[in-house]
Amino acid sequence: AQSVTQLDSHVSVSEGTPVLLRCNYSSSYSPSLFWYVQHPNKGLQLLLKYTSAATLVKGINGFEAEFKKSETSFHLTKPSAHMSDAAEYFCVVSETSGTYKYIFGTGTRLKVLA
Amino acid sequence: DTGVSQDPRHKITKRGQNVTFRCDPISEHNRLYWYRQTLGQGPEFLTYFQNEAQLEKSRLLSDRFSAERPKGSFSTLEIQRTEQGDSAMYLCASSRGGPGNEQFFGPGTRLTVL
Numbered sequence: 001a002q003s004v005t006q007l008d009s010h011v012s013v014s015e016g017t018p019v020l021l022r023c024n025y026s027s028s029y030s031p032s033l034f035w036y037v038q039h040p041n042k043g044l045q046l047l048l049k050y051t052s053a054a055t056l057v058k059g060i061n062g063f064e065a066e067f068k069k070s071e072t073s074f075h076l077t078k079p080s081a082h083m084s085d086a087a088e089y090f091c092v093v094s095e096t097s098g099t100y101k102y103i104f105g106t107g108t109r110l111k112v113l114a
Numbered sequence: 115d116t117g118v119s120q121d122p123r124h125k126i127t128k129r130g131q132n133v134t135f136r137c138d139p140i141s142e143h144n145r146l147y148w149y150r151q152t153l154g155q156g157p158e159f160l161t162y163f164q165n166e167a168q169l170e171k172s173r174l175l176s177d178r179f180s181a182e183r184p185k186g187s188f189s190t191l192e193i194q195r196t197e198q199g200d201s202a203m204y205l206c207a208s209s210r211g212g213p214g215n216e217q218f219f220g221p222g223t224r225l226t227v228l
Binding site for chain 2: 034097098107
């Protein structure tokens with residue numbers, strides 16, 4: 001069975017400092033991995049996705065993630081946090097066949113301090 | 115805007131009442147998903163449609179829940195005899211077929227059962 005583990009439920013950073021949100025996955029096959037962001041009272045928005053192409057994936061709003069098979073990790077990073085980045089972030093693994101349904105992590109709430 | 119829409123956005127009901135939610139996916143997407151998200155958790159898969167066929171249901175979907183997607187367009191999710199434990203955000207998503215294709219989420223319907 002596939003799963004993802006988000007290692008931190010809360011992360012606080014100061015504005016202008018780097019962001020690191022950690023995600024480990026478990027999958028028997030080459031996974032499709034995603035990061036989504038959820039702002040309060042808004043829908044889930046895709047930040048980026050990995051689908052077995054380049055291991056370093058660039059997304060929207062300056063976010064990127066690196067797929068590391070040896071470490072079964074897919075950590076999300078951003079060089080410089082903005083106040084608008086404060087939100088809930090979800091790491092997601094998709095089934096590799098059939099329904100392609102999503103399995104979500106429990107989320108990481110990012111707080112950005114002025 | 116041609117994104118995924120959900121109606122209503124909020125629903126407050128009394129225990130024991132029936133409720134129905136509607137989801138309008140992106141028009142060219144043949145895959146439609148329902149997820150449920152409770153406070154502090156990531157969304158959990160409920161059910162999946164490919165066109166009009168309901169192909170998978172989670173064990174979370176008790177017999178009080180039913181979903182339809184007539185003609186492979188919009189979908190409805192009905193909960194009969196609501197219980198307080200049904201209080202959650204119900205999310206709808208749609209996608210094209212194939213691995214690695216991202217799901218596009220609607221804003222969700224927040225259900226509160228009193």
